[in-house]
Amino acid sequence: MAVKGYKAAARRALEQQPEVREAVTRATLHFDQNRERAFGEVEAEAWRDWAAATKRHTLSRLDGYLLEAEQRLSARGAEVHWAEDAEDAQRILRELVGRYGVRRVVKGKSMLSEELEVNGLLERLGVEVFETDLGEYIIQLAGEPPSHIVGPAIHKGLEEIRALFREKLGTPPDASPEELAAAARRVLREAFLTAGMGISGANFVVAETGTVVLVENEGNIRLTTSAPKVHVALVGIEKLLPRACDLEVFLQLLARAATGQKIGTFVSLINGPRRPDEPDGPEHLHVVFVDNGRTSVLADREMHEALSCIRCGACLNACPVYRQTGGHAYGQVYSGPIGIVLTPGLKDPALADELGYACSLCTACADVCPVRIPLPKQILAWRVRSAGRAPATERAAFRSYAALMTRPRFYKLSGKLLRLAAPLTGAPWLPVLGAWAAGHGALEPSPKSFREIWEEEFEGA
Amino acid sequence: MRVCFFVTCLADQFFAEAAADAVRLLRALGAEVRFPRAQTCCGQPAYNAGHWDEARKMAAHTQEVFEGCDYVVLPSGSCTTMLRAYSPRLFEGDRPRYEAALDLAGRSYELVEFLVKVLNAESVGRGLAGRRVAYHHGCHVSRELGVKEEPLRLLEAAGAEVVPWEADQECCGFGGVFAVKNAPVSLAMADRKLDTVPEVDVLTSADGACLLHLAGRAKQRGLGVPVRHVASLLWEAHRGG
Numbered sequence: 177m178a179v180k181g182y183k184a185a186a187r188r189a190l191e192q193q194p195e196v197r198e199a200v201t202r203a204t205l206h207f208d209q210n211r212e213r214a215f216g217e218v219e220a221e222a223w224r225d226w227a228a229a230t231k232r233h234t235l236s237r238l239d240g241y242l243l244e245a246e247q248r249l250s251a252r253g254a255e256v257h258w259a260e261d262a263e264d265a266q267r268i269l270r271e272l273v274g275r276y277g278v279r280r281v282v283k284g285k286s287m288l289s290e291e292l293e294v295n296g297l298l299e300r301l302g303v304e305v306f307e308t309d310l311g312e313y314i315i316q317l318a319g320e321p322p323s324h325i326v327g328p329a330i331h332k333g334l335e336e337i338r339a340l341f342r343e344k345l346g347t348p349p350d351a352s353p354e355e356l357a358a359a360a361r362r363v364l365r366e367a368f369l370t371a372g373m374g375i376s377g378a379n380f381v382v383a384e385t386g387t388v389v390l391v392e393n394e395g396n397i398r399l400t401t402s403a404p405k406v407h408v409a410l411v412g413i414e415k416l417l418p419r420a421c422d423l424e425v426f427l428q429l430l431a432r433a434a435t436g437q438k439i440g441t442f443v444s445l446i447n448g449p450r451r452p453d454e455p456d457g458p459e460h461l462h463v464v465f466v467d468n469g470r471t472s473v474l475a476d477r478e479m480h481e482a483l484s485c486i487r488c489g490a491c492l493n494a495c496p497v498y499r500q501t502g503g504h505a506y507g508q509v510y511s512g513p514i515g516i517v518l519t520p521g522l523k524d525p526a527l528a529d530e531l532g533y534a535c536s537l538c539t540a541c542a543d544v545c546p547v548r549i550p551l552p553k554q555i556l557a558w559r560v561r562s563a564g565r566a567p568a569t570e571r572a573a574f575r576s577y578a579a580l581m582t583r584p585r586f587y588k589l590s591g592k593l594l595r596l597a598a599p600l601t602g603a604p605w606l607p608v609l610g611a612w613a614a615g616h617g618a619l620e621p622s623p624k625s626f627r628e629i630w631e632e633e634f635e636g637a
Numbered sequence: 638m639r640v641c642f643f644v645t646c647l648a649d650q651f652f653a654e655a656a657a658d659a660v661r662l663l664r665a666l667g668a669e670v671r672f673p674r675a676q677t678c679c680g681q682p683a684y685n686a687g688h689w690d691e692a693r694k695m696a697a698h699t700q701e702v703f704e705g706c707d708y709v710v711l712p713s714g715s716c717t718t719m720l721r722a723y724s725p726r727l728f729e730g731d732r733p734r735y736e737a738a739l740d741l742a743g744r745s746y747e748l749v750e751f752l753v754k755v756l757n758a759e760s761v762g763r764g765l766a767g768r769r770v771a772y773h774h775g776c777h778v779s780r781e782l783g784v785k786e787e788p789l790r791l792l793e794a795a796g797a798e799v800v801p802w803e804a805d806q807e808c809c810g811f812g813g814v815f816a817v818k819n820a821p822v823s824l825a826m827a828d829r830k831l832d833t834v835p836e837v838d839v840l841t842s843a844d845g846a847c848l849l850h851l852a853g854r855a856k857q858r859g860l861g862v863p864v865r866h867v868a869s870l871l872w873e874a875h876r877g878g
């Protein structure tokens with residue numbers, strides 16, 4: 177994906193797709209209000225402190241917890257794999273597809289699989305892929321990436337989905353949301369019964385018990401992980417929790433932060449492949465622990481807390497910038513505040529040069545993050561790193577600005593000049609303010625500066 | 638009590654009358670106000686843009702200017718946040734400067750916060766009776782300084798009706814360098830605020846930068862709602878009784 181692009185993409189989204197702004201604003205405000213209510217029902221601040229501390233602790237001993245999880249999983253008959261990067265993960269998947277002769281895959285919603293570009297790989301291997309989360313299925317039909325961590329299709333209005341389903345699935349032009357869901361279900365039911373492999377992500381993995389934990393609202397992940405003969409769980413190495421009892425709070429925090437629910441409708445705790453006396457479940461369970469840049473984030477003094485993220489999407493919902501454009505403008509798998517922080521760390525620091533400024537530093541995200549990631553501080557830290565690479569004009573502007581502001585006499589003089597020049601130029605007082613002023617018509621300076629008023633009115637008074 | 642007024646560069650040049658109203662009000666309430674002439678800008682534009690070397694120079698200058706003041710009062714929540722919360726971060730590797738920054742942080746107050754918390758004002762006067770007001774919670778004032786109720790209390794004590802506003806807590810879209818680098822998004826955010834403003838006589842805030850942004854946008858769109866800094870409204874409240 178392009179290093180540059182947020183600016184242009186955001187402008188395009190605003191100019192050409194005003195309906196996105198409307199759909200996203202409505203959906204995120206709704207989510208955000210639900211979160212606020214659900215946080216209000218519990219001792220949210222204490223939970224957040226505890227969750228943040230638990231995550232911090234886990235990350236500080238991640239290697240130990242990963243080995244513990246591997247041991248438990250293996251003991252129950254799961255096969256554990258380690259992938260250093262996307263290529264590595266793709267190699268493992270390719271091998272598994274070949275090993276089991278898979279022609280069809282059903283997938284539960286997984287941001288990590290987006291990161292690893294799993295669908296593209298499977299298609300190249302001639303394997304049919306079905307996204308089974310309804311939102312994810314919609315954007316798969318539309319040929320788009322997800323635009324939100326939790327609600328992949330929240331940027332789409334009902335009309336657009338109707339038209340899409342009509343074209344792809346032959347539903348009537350005035351189909352109700354229920355009819356649309358039913359049409360998708362008919363296709364997916366067939367897929368569940370015939371797929372040779374189910375691929376999921378993981379919300380958490382418990383080290384103590386080697387349990388893969390999946391949270392959802394539709395029941396599709398449950399089918400994805402139990403109907404096909406083979407289940408592959410793709411797990412970011414940061415998803416570890418030390419003990420099973422930690423789930424009590426994390427499951428509630430996740431659901432409350434994401435959608436305002438007390439807990440997800442379906443919570444699956446997977447401990448291994450089907451045992452001889454069990455009626456269902458896959459014959460083979462593969463857990464792929466994926467790094468893909470995470471260890472370098474972990475090693476970054478200013479950014480490591482970002483790995484505490486439980487992908488609840490609350491920071492996206494609270495973000496007034498995200499609301500205007502939706503997630504596609506960011507041009508990356510992860511959008512919104514957490515996307516700005518994670519993407520340059522996972523992929524390429526230079527990505528921060530544009531993404532880092534897709535934020536007004538309003539700090540609304542910090543208020544809602546259930547694990548207290550200091551998102552605004554981290555976004556700013558990326559800016560500090562980017563500033564050295566900023567265009568020469570920008571650096572020069574800030575240098576002369578600082579020079580002006582540390583010389584009171586010149587500062588005073590420049591204020592005078594501003595007032596003199598205003599009628600002539602429309603007064604972009606600072607070079608950096610010029611572009612801003614353009615969106616407002618002329619910025620008019622006060623007829624007298626405060627300094628002048630002070631001298632006339634207050635001095636000696 | 639030596640109260641030093643830090644007008645802030647934006648207020649000095651772009652809403653000087655509101656800043657003067659702040660001083661008039663402080664004096665009327667019995668504070669002895671001084672104006673250290675060497676003051677310039679707190680450095681926040683450079684800080685937010687990531688140009689920390691420049692921000693450091695300005696922050697150091699500000700430290701020197703306000704040495705020896707018991708209190709530093711600003712008609713801007715955003716610049717107060719720079720002194721209170723951000724400036725110390727700039728000097729984490731520089732012990733004397735860091736301590737000076739913390740010291741200044743402890744003495745710095747946003748205007749309304751100062752009126753309520755230090756001068757213990759419950760009311761500044763009743764002169765806003767019958768006025769319908771929409772209050773914009775600037776992000777820094779409300780989230781970083783935790784000043785949320787104070788301005789509403791003073792406005793209501795002055796007789797104004799603070800009308801509920803769906804987007805009153807949302808960012809106006811200014812964000813300094815953000816408005817420059819991503820102007821279309823910034824303006825869309827201002828529009829969201831302006832589109833949801835209820836029927837009121839005046840739109841106000843404790844943050845002049847937000848108001849400048851909103852007022853500029855409102856003007857360009859031909860919207861009629863008057864925009865005034867809370868310092869001016871409170872001064873009016875005082876003068877009107």
Ligand code: SF4
Pocket residue numbers: 325433484485486487488489490491492514544545546547548549
């Ligand atoms: S950063 Fe925090 S709020 Fe955002 S998705 Fe992650 S856990 Fe949720």
